[in-house]
Amino acid sequence: MAVEMASHSQVLVEEKSGVRILTLNRPKQLNALSFQMISRLLQLCLAYEEDPSVKLVILKGLGRAFCAGGDVAAVVRDIKQGNWRLGANYFSDEYILNYVMATYSKPQVSILNGIVMGGGAGVSVHGRFRIATENTVFAMPETALGLFPDIGASYFLSRLPGFFGEYVGLTGARLDGAEMLTCGLATHFVPSKRLTALEADLCSVGSSDPTFASTILDAYNQKPRLKQQSAYRRLDVIDKCFSRRTVEEIISALEREATQEADGWISATILSLKKASPASLKISLRSIREGRLQGVGQCLIREYRMVCHVIKGEISKDFVEGCRAILVDKDKNPKWEPRRLEDMKDSMVEKYFTRVEEEGEWEDLKLPARKNLPAIAISKL
Numbered sequence: 242m243a244v245e246m247a248s249h250s251q252v253l254v255e256e257k258s259g260v261r262i263l264t265l266n267r268p269k270q271l272n273a274l275s276f277q278m279i280s281r282l283l284q285l286c287l288a289y290e291e292d293p294s295v296k297l298v299i300l301k302g303l304g305r306a307f308c309a310g311g312d313v314a315a316v317v318r319d320i321k322q323g324n325w326r327l328g329a330n331y332f333s334d335e336y337i338l339n340y341v342m343a344t345y346s347k348p349q350v351s352i353l354n355g356i357v358m359g360g361g362a363g364v365s366v367h368g369r370f371r372i373a374t375e376n377t378v379f380a381m382p383e384t385a386l387g388l389f390p391d392i393g394a395s396y397f398l399s400r401l402p403g404f405f406g407e408y409v410g411l412t413g414a415r416l417d418g419a420e421m422l423t424c425g426l427a428t429h430f431v432p433s434k435r436l437t438a439l440e441a442d443l444c445s446v447g448s449s450d451p452t453f454a455s456t457i458l459d460a461y462n463q464k465p466r467l468k469q470q471s472a473y474r475r476l477d478v479i480d481k482c483f484s485r486r487t488v489e490e491i492i493s494a495l496e497r498e499a500t501q502e503a504d505g506w507i508s509a510t511i512l513s514l515k516k517a518s519p520a521s522l523k524i525s526l527r528s529i530r531e532g533r534l535q536g537v538g539q540c541l542i543r544e545y546r547m548v549c550h551v552i553k554g555e556i557s558k559d560f561v562e563g564c565r566a567i568l569v570d571k572d573k574n575p576k577w578e579p580r581r582l583e584d585m586k587d588s589m590v591e592k593y594f595t596r597v598e599e600e601g602e603w604e605d606l607k608l609p610a611r612k613n614l615p616a617i618a619i620s621k622l
Contacts, residue, residue, distance in 0.1 A: 249281065250266060251265070251266050251267055251275060251277055251278045251281070252264070252265060252266065252278055252281045252282060252285070253266050253303075254285065257444040258444065258445075258447070259294060259295060259296035259297065259446060259447055260295075260296065260297045260298075260299060260443060260444045260446060261285070261289055261295055261297075261298050261299070262299045262301070262440070262444075263282065263285060263298065263299065263300050263301075264301055264302065264303055265278065265300070265301070265302040265303065265307070265308050266303050268302075268303045268304030268305075268306070269304075270309075270312070271304070271305070271306035271308070271309035271356055272302040272303065272304070272306050272307065272308040272309060272361070273308070273309050273310055273311065273312040273360075274308060274310070274311045274312055274335065274360045274361075274364070275312045275315065276312070276315070276330075276331050276334070279331070279334045279335050279338055280334060282338055282364065283334065283337060283338045283341065286298070286338070286341050286342065286345065287341065289347065290341075290345065290346055290347060295347065295449075296347065296348075296446055296447060296448055296449045297347060297348050297349075297350065297443065297446045297449065297454055298345075298347060298348070298349045298350070299349075299350045299351075299352065299440065299443060300349060300350070300351045300352070300364065300365065300368070301351070301352040301354070302354075302355060302361075304355070305355045305356065305376075306355045306356035306357075306361070307351070307352070307353045307354065307355050307356060307357045307361055307365065307377075308356075308357060308358075308360065308361030308364060308365075309356045309357075309358050309359070309361060310358045310359030310360040310361055310382075311331070311335060311359060311360035311363075311392075313386065313388070313564055313568070314564065314568055314569070315331070316328040316331055316332075316552065317560070317561055317564045317565075317568075317569075319331075320552055320554065320560075320561055321561065325549075325552045325553050325554070328552045329548075329549050329552065329603075332391070332545060332548045332549075332552075333545060333606055335360060335363065335392065336391075336392065336393070336541045336544065336545055336606055337606075337608065337609060338363075338364065339363045339364070339367055339392050339393045339537075339541060340367075340393070340537065340538060340541055340608050340609070341609065341611075342363075342364060342367040342368050343367035343368075343393060343396075343537045343618065343621055344537070344611045344614055344618040344621065344622070345368065345369070345618065346449070346613050346614060346615055346618070347449045348368075348369045348370060348449065348451040348454045349368030349369055349370065350368070350369070350370040350372065350443060350454060350458070351364070351365035351366075351368050351370065351371050351372065352372045352374075352436060352440075353365060353371060353372060353373050353374070353377045353379070353418075353421075353427065354372075354374045354376050354377065354433050354436060355376050355377065355378070356378050357377065357378070357379050358378075358379065358380045358381065358382055359380075359381060359382065359383060359390075359391075359392065360392055362379065362381065362392060362394065362397075362426075363391075363392025363393060363394070366397050366426055367393060367397070367537070369428075369451055369454075369617070370428050370429065370451075370454060370455070370458055371421075371426065371427045371428050371429070372427065372428070372429050372430070372431050372436075372439075372458070373417075373418030373419075373421045373422055373426075373427035373429070373430050373431075374418050374430070374431060374432060374433040374436070375417075375418055375432060375433060375465070376418070376433055377417060377418035377421060377427070378415055378416075378417065379415065379416040379417075379420075379421050379426060380409075380413055380414065380415045380416065381394055381398070381409055381410050381413060382413035383410075383413070383521065383525070384410075384411055384412075384413055384517035384518055384521040384522055384525055385413050385513075385516065385517050385518070385563065385567060386518075386521075386560065386563040386564055386567055386568075387518040387520070387521055387551070387557070387558075387559030387560040387561070387562055387563030387564070387575070387577070388521060388548075388551060388560050388563070389410075389521050389524050389525040389528055389544075389547060389548075389551070390410040390525055390528070390529070391544045391547070391548055392544075393537055393540050393541050393544065394410060394529075394532075394544075395528040395529050395531065395532030395535075395540045395543070395544060396532050396535070396536075396537045396540040396541075396621070397426070398410045398529050398532070399529045399530070399532040399533040400425075400533070401424050401425060401426070402424060402425070402476065403476055403479065403480040403484075404479055404480050404482075404483035404484045405424055405473070405476060405479055405483075406529055407479075407483040407484075407491075407526065407529055408472065408479045408483045408510075410525055410529050411483070411488070411491070411514060411517070411522055411525055411526060412510055412513040412514060412517075413513060413517070414472055414510075414513070416472075417468070417471075418430055418465065419465040419466065419467050419468070419471070420467065420471055420472070420473050422464075422465065423467060423473055424473060428458070429458045429459075429461070429462045430462060430463050430464070430465050431458075431461045431462065431463065432463065435461055438461075439457070439458070439461045442457045442460075442461075443457055443458075451615075451617075470506065472506065475506060478498055478507070481494065481498070482494035482495045482498060487523075487526070488514070488519075488522045488523055488526055488582055489582050489583070491514070491526075492511060492514055492515070492582075495507055495510055495511050495514075496511060499511065518557075518559040518563060518575070518577045519577055519579055519580070519581060519582045519584070519585045520556070520557040520559050520577070520579060520585050520589070520590075521559060521563075522582065523582070523585050523590045524547060524590055524593045524594075527590060527594070528543070528544065528547065531543065531594075536621060536622040537621045537622065538608050538622060541606060541608065542605055542606045542608070543594065545605065545606035546593070546594060546595065546596060546597065546605065546606075547593045547594065549597045549603070550592060550593045550597060551593070553597065553599075556589055556592050556593065557577075557578060557579065557585075557589075558578065559575070559577055559578065562575050562576060562577065562578070563575050563577075
């Protein structure tokens, strides 16, 4: 019963005629997704899809974050207690929620007025409408934690312009609202002082046809200017370097660029790659490359195999070590193993993409059957 209470208090629900407003409510934890929150969101999304009186779902976060990601600290506790399978259950439910949102038959509007990282992108970017503001900070910081951009990120990062997805996914670079809008991660940009009025207007939507929500959102939409030092203005350099076949070649290409011009942005990019887990960088690059040719369901099934290998820790224990260094001890000095990119052999990378061999029944991710899909959802499959 306590768990049931927690899941209800961690996701607040408001009903306004045909609209359901879901608010992530763990502001002290920057709305990090607990297992209970994921289960509750999945339960609500599936119920609303079946309920003809529900026309639109709005998702937002309380406090200064939309959602800073999954509650990986809890997963690490399970792994340390010898129970990686509890962690696997967490990711399995999270990925099923991502899949339901990606193939949702009703419009979902996510209001990203603050931090949106990792798992927070998973519960928003797959939905139909994503509203950025001047307070939005987006990142996929997984390679610094010994993880990889999961939650279906190999699907959406690989579809960003040029090789911008490789850049965002490998470096963990932070994007603001203007950059999210320009690259396509956000569909609209609305100043935060207009959000209350926007929400009130959205509550008048009486149809699940997305053109009704779209018309309202378009009336509030603004086109912010990219800041002068925006990475998106460096797309030519990003495409030249991040299109390379291997992580080593990407870094070499960046280092060549750095010799040609003294550029703080290039040196910061090289530094973030050199600080990240070598194992994470290599599996992340391959994952995004494979994602370009796969539907969202295939991406999530492959990412589930990968994440099970990561948390099982037989090839590398970088996830537990990264979480220790960044989230627990906060010394920001992880001891990666393997330590160098060249020690992370192709045969080791390959293992992350295979089925998990396990005593007892380990199974691939089972995605729920979806029906009455709108054309936009079918195009993702």
